[in-house]
Amino acid sequence: MRWLLLTLCLLAAPLWAVEPGEMLDDPVLEERARSISQGLRCPVCQNESIDESNAALAKELRIVLRERLVAGDTDAEAINFMVARYGEFVLLQPNTRGANLILWFAAPALFLIALGIGWTAIRRRPVADEGLSDAEKAELEKILRS
């Protein structure tokens, strides 16, 4: 009885990402499905892709995605299908439209600016002078003469 209960509990709480039953027989198509689903966020989970997620909705989306691919969708078409349904929220890689340009280019821009500032700051610095200053020379002269 206890084991029956345990089994029921286990069945009630599936813990798995991609399950064997979902996978396509065509390895090329399955590979594409895996790589696309790694870039799609599960809409009901906490920051997980549908490839990793154990949620029922994620499983459903994995199956839907595979159906689209079997039906002959390209990768872009399959992704657009998901975005049309759930919004750009599902894209783990944000697109480069509109304000997202800030996200993508802020860091490279900052890097170039920092390089520029660093470069000018170093160049403007007086270069290391190994010799003695005039005052020091005079001082030395005085010591040597005495």
Next chain:
Amino acid sequence: MHCPMLIELGHFALILAFGVAIVQMIVPLVGAHRGNAGWMAVAEPAATVQFLLTGFAFAVLTWGFVTSDFSLQLVYLNSHTDKPMIYKITGVWGNHEGSMLLWVLILTLFGALAAWFGDGLPARLRARVLAVQAAIAVAFFAFVIFTSNPFLRLEVPPLNGRDLNPLLQDPGLAFHPPFLYLGYVGLSMSFSFAVAALIEGRVDAAWGRWVRPWTLAAWMFLTVGIALGSWWAYYELGWGGFWFWDPVENASFMPWLIAAALLHSAIVVEKREALKSWTILLAILAFGFSLLGAFIVRSGVLTSVHAFANDPERGMLILIILAIFLGGALTLFAVRAGAMESKGVFSTVSRESALILNNILLAVSSFVVFIGTIWPLVAELLFDRTLSVGPPFFDAAFTPFMVALAIVLPLGSILAWKRGTLGRAAKPLLGWLILAVALAGLAYAIQSGNSALGPIGVALGVWVVGGAVADLWMRSGREGLADRLRRMRRLPRADWGKATAHIGMGVTIFGIAAMLAWQKEDIRVAEVGDRWDVGQFSFQLDNVRQERGPNYLTTLAEISIWRGTREVTTLEPEKRFYQVANMPTTEAAIANGILRDLYVVIGDPQEGGGWAVRVYVKPFANWIWGGAILMALGGCLSLSDRRLRVGAAAAKKPTAKAVPAQ
């Protein structure tokens, strides 16, 4: 053995510590301003008392957990009598309130350490450092006592508790938070030193030497904490991922990157008295990122798999603390930074310039993590777009900066101070460069598929490790092998620390690239007795049985692994069910190896019979964490360097000779 009085004493000690912190914040600061030695001297005993009181409060809470005192609400919510003792203890910080108490305990510990070992510091600077440290403590004591009090009681104690989240009942995760907090909070010392120096209006080489050990220690702990978390994710989450670019992970990674930059720029302050104001700024930002991390983890404004005490109101308070300290420090910086005049001059090609490049790369990569982490929030608030920023963005935007860092690292670390020549620096590295490229070519030829990731990882790994070895070798003179080895042994520990940490970085880069590029995965339904091949290995499902653990039920599979006709090992992956928490977990079974990990997970029984089984072959997985351990070890070696120890000892016994480096 429940003792209601004891709990109240702990509560009282916490409130008393809050009072002591307020005194320590004000009196020494005023004393330092007026030059009153008596007032300044208050800081030292106050820091000790503050630590002892907080330590007592923490001990009492731990006692509550150990004895399962369910009159404490926190114990009721997070513990259970059936839980193994070790997880009763680690359960103290496995929740919001307890972890905040651990946070303030560590904060006061660092304050006390600065008081005990700060003999070498000028009295005024020490008083100011301790006062700033106490100011941070005041903010967090108030936060704990007024919003997250761990000592709240239940009028009618329940018979048993609700158990700790099963995911937290694991050695890796149990010790991950204390290390992270030692790191986060350790950076408060660098912050206090920076603010004290700004108040003082003076930064010199000695300041650089004092602030470096604290930063180094904090960075080491952060390294270990992050590595533990990543290792835990690897074996616990059931598919062998080790880094998810989750907001909470990023929260610990940002201060780590800034602290790494700070370590390097503090060297320039110490050796060359340049980059002073930049170093101060980094010290402020490093702790700022720590506070930002606390905000991200505890506010729940950013959804994370690590959902942990999500409470917008508490988050708001941490944001206010962050605003006060970061805003105050930056204002002070704006007013005073001009006074930090650089003395050391250097030419464009020099170690100083290389370290500036290092700082730019680390700071910008930290900025990548920052903008990626908060962008969903910004996009929603300002542009009304609900979007996600996930691993593909970070992989694309972060990696180039790390690759650049790895490329310049060996050259920069060999360049001479003040004025160097690239040609002379490149000469001892030429052999390593050729080896790196050759091995990358070999890896490309051997691997199946055309991925560039693996070969690039090989090249960078060899280049960085080789660079560190060449650096040590170059410093060993020009005599015979025996003489060079002898001289190498006598090099300062800081040099060995530097080489070890850099080697660790090379090892980690290689490990990450190799594992991601060359891992193999297999998902299938297997009946008992089935055998199948993955890579060079055969896996066979021998048996599936069910057992009972202390506070869970488990389904346990036996899978034997073969290479040809030789049995490599038998693994027993589990699927556990924790009844009290009503939560299942997967326990992957892993055969660790130097060259590869074999990673096996058992899933659900299938309708048509058989079990879902997942199998991975992950080459060089352990190199990722091995490299992190080397980095931390390098920090440790550097921390034990003579010059950092001498400072403290010299004040007590000016004539004492320092122990030569081993």
